[in-house]
Amino acid sequence: xxxxxxxxxxxxxxxxxxxxxxxxxxxxxxxxxxxxxxxxxxxxxxxxxxxxxxxxxxxxxxxxxxxxxxxxxxxxxxxxxxxxxxxxxxxxxxxxxxxxxxxxxxxxxxxxxxxxxxxxxxxxxxxxxxxxxxxxxxxxxxxxxxxxxxxxxxxxxxxxxxxxxxxxxxxxxxxxxxxxxxxxxxxxxxxxxxxxxxxxxxxxxxxxxxxxxxxxxxxxxxxxxxxxxxxxxxxxxxxxxxxxxxxxxx
Amino acid sequence: xxxxxxxxxxxxxxxxxxxxxxxxxxxxxxxxxxxxxxxxxxxxxxxxxxxxxxxxxxxxxxxxxxxxxxxxxxxxxxxxxxxxxxxxxxxxxxxxxxxxxxxxxxxxxxxxxxxxxxxxxxxxxxxxxxxxxxxxxxxxxxxxxxxxxxxxxxxxxxxxxxxxxxxxx
Numbered sequence: 001x002x003x004x005x006x007x008x009x010x011x012x013x014x015x016x017x018x019x020x021x022x023x024x025x026x027x028x029x030x031x032x033x034x035x036x037x038x039x040x041x042x043x044x045x046x047x048x049x050x051x052x053x054x055x056x057x058x059x060x061x062x063x064x065x066x067x068x069x070x071x072x073x074x075x076x077x078x079x080x081x082x083x084x085x086x087x088x089x090x091x092x093x094x095x096x097x098x099x100x101x102x103x104x105x106x107x108x109x110x111x112x113x114x115x116x117x118x119x120x121x122x123x124x125x126x127x128x129x130x131x132x133x134x135x136x137x138x139x140x141x142x143x144x145x146x147x148x149x150x151x152x153x154x155x156x157x158x159x160x161x162x163x164x165x166x167x168x169x170x171x172x173x174x175x176x177x178x179x180x181x182x183x184x185x186x187x188x189x190x191x192x193x194x195x196x197x198x199x200x201x202x203x204x205x206x207x208x209x210x211x212x213x214x215x216x217x218x219x220x221x222x223x224x225x226x227x228x229x230x231x232x233x234x235x236x237x238x239x240x241x242x243x244x245x246x247x248x249x250x
Numbered sequence: 251x252x253x254x255x256x257x258x259x260x261x262x263x264x265x266x267x268x269x270x271x272x273x274x275x276x277x278x279x280x281x282x283x284x285x286x287x288x289x290x291x292x293x294x295x296x297x298x299x300x301x302x303x304x305x306x307x308x309x310x311x312x313x314x315x316x317x318x319x320x321x322x323x324x325x326x327x328x329x330x331x332x333x334x335x336x337x338x339x340x341x342x343x344x345x346x347x348x349x350x351x352x353x354x355x356x357x358x359x360x361x362x363x364x365x366x367x368x369x370x371x372x373x374x375x376x377x378x379x380x381x382x383x384x385x386x387x388x389x390x391x392x393x394x395x396x397x398x399x400x401x402x403x404x405x406x407x408x409x410x411x412x413x414x415x416x417x418x419x
Contacts, residue, residue, distance in 0.1 A: 153407075173355065177370065178355040197304045 040164075045231040047238060054239040063127035068121040068226065075219065077113040087211035089204050092167035117159055124155045136239075142199040147225055154222045158172075161214035167207060175202050175210070235243070315395075315403040318343065318419045326359045326366075326377045332403060334393065335359060335378050340391070342416035345393040345405045346379045352386040366390065378413055389413070 012018055013026075026096060034048045039048055085095045088248040099106035128148065131137065138143035160178060179197055183189040198205030217245045233239065264266040285289075290338035304418055311418040313332050321327055328335055328348060335346045350357050365382060374382040380392030394409035395417045403417075 173370075177353040177355065180352075195301050198301075198303050199308055201308055203308060205303060205306075 007140060029181045045227070045234065047234045050238060058245075059239055061126075063123055063130055064229075066122040067120055067127055070116045070123060071222065071226070074113060074120065077109050077116065078219075080109055080115055080213060083143060087165070087208050089167060089207060092165060092207060094118065096166045098166070117162060121155060122158055124152050128152055140236045144229060144236055147229050148230065151222065151225050151229060154218055154225065158214060158218045158222065161210040161218065164210045166200075167216065172202055175206065252385070300350070300352055303377070311407040313407075314398070314404070315345070315405055317401060318403055326361070328338040328359050332405070336395075336403065336405075340379075342394055342418040343403065344413075345395040345414050346377070347391045347393065347407070349390075350383075350386055351390060366369070375405070380413070388413070 022039075024032060024035055024039060027033045035045045037048045074207070079225045081099065084099055086092060086107065099110045099210060101107070129143070130149065160174075179193045179202070182196065183193040185192060194200065196206070197203070197211065199210050258416055265351050309331070314328065315332075315334075315336055318338075321336055321343070323338055323340065325338050326335050327337075328376050333348045337346055346366075348357050349355075350368040350370065350373055352368065352371055352373050355368050357366045357368045357373070357375065359377070364377065366379075367373070368378060368386070371381050371385050373384060373386035375386070375390050376382060379392060391410045392413050394406045394411050394416070396406075397417065397419065398404050398406050
């Protein structure tokens with residue numbers, strides 16, 4: 001059974017189509033393993049080699065990876081929620097209620113999106129604190145630290161814009177209060193609030209603007225910044241490993 | 251490069267100090283960068299205009315508040331749709347905003363305590379809008395209140411007036 005599967009796999013690997021896509025043989029030497037990473041669009045910005053110590057739980061608690069995983073969960077569940085949601089009053093609130101009570105598995109999906117959002121804010125903050133206490137902001141990691149801080153802000157903006165979308169009392173007053181905080185900015189505050197809300201009150205324009213920010217602009221920014229962030233970890237020489245860890249004592 | 255050009259150029263160009271001379275490439279570069287800069291600023295300006303709505307479908311800021319006789323003497327009446335208090339005191343009528351000057355929550359009139367209180371962060375005001383305690387930074391504004399020819403009260407929420415200006419009926 002196993003041998004017939006292997007020979008079938010081998011036959012597949014020998015086809016012209018397979019070879020045109022992957023252009024290489026099995027990854028059985030260090031060189032071909034490196035080429036497997038280099039030659040893959042989704043992996044080429046990952047390190048070919050990592051130190052074993054940087055893979056230990058205590059080196060990172062996998063907080064960055066957990067944040068990224070939550071982001072992917074939010075991306076997938078968010079796209080699914082968009083199939084039932086109209087960013088307009090009064091549909092928005094009704095669609096949210098429909099997702100809870102009418103749509104099959106809608107409440108599961110909505111709660112997953114909501115919980116993952118809460119967890120992502122938590123994970124991103126924990127990630128930042130961990131990197132800070134590890135000294136991960138020090139040269140040569142300064143630039144990636146700044147990218148990380150921007151990613152934290154993008155995460156918070158995503159949370160805040162998503163908070164309005166259920167269009168309930170909680171959402172309405174949170175955004176009323178939040179945009180009034182913006183208007184406290186000297187000189188340009190009221191103008192920024194007007195542009196953000198698309199008016200003077202939290203109305204349909206505000207809902208639509210927050211929706212576009214939440215589903216297009218901010219996720220796009222997050223994807224680009226996450227790409228830079230991951231790529232830069234490798235270019236800066238991998239995770240910050242404490243000297244203690246290098247000694248193996250911990 | 252520029253030295254070679256200077257030596258072959260006309261007498262006036264030779265007189266120009268070396269290094270100050272602008273080559274054709276520099277000239278075209280500057281023209282191009284300038285044009286791109288102007289185009290960039292223009293795009294920012296038109297994008298800003300695009301994001302500022304010209305027509306808003308928001309409630310009218312001027313409204314009729316009915317006959318003055320509707321409001322008993324020494325009363326504070328909350329108009330929910332307009333988020334305004336119509337206050338009738340012996341000295342006359344005034345219209346006070348019900349929107350807290352702190353972060354925009356809607357305040358509530360507490361007749362027992364004779365004050366206006368905000369549920370969000372605990373600001374307190376007198377019925378005439380004066381602040382009793384924070385965190386609100388300013389008193390509640392007074393809106394212009396007039397009597398129409400038909401004898402109805404009219405409030406204009408865009409026109410803020412001094413607290414001393416009251417409408418005598």
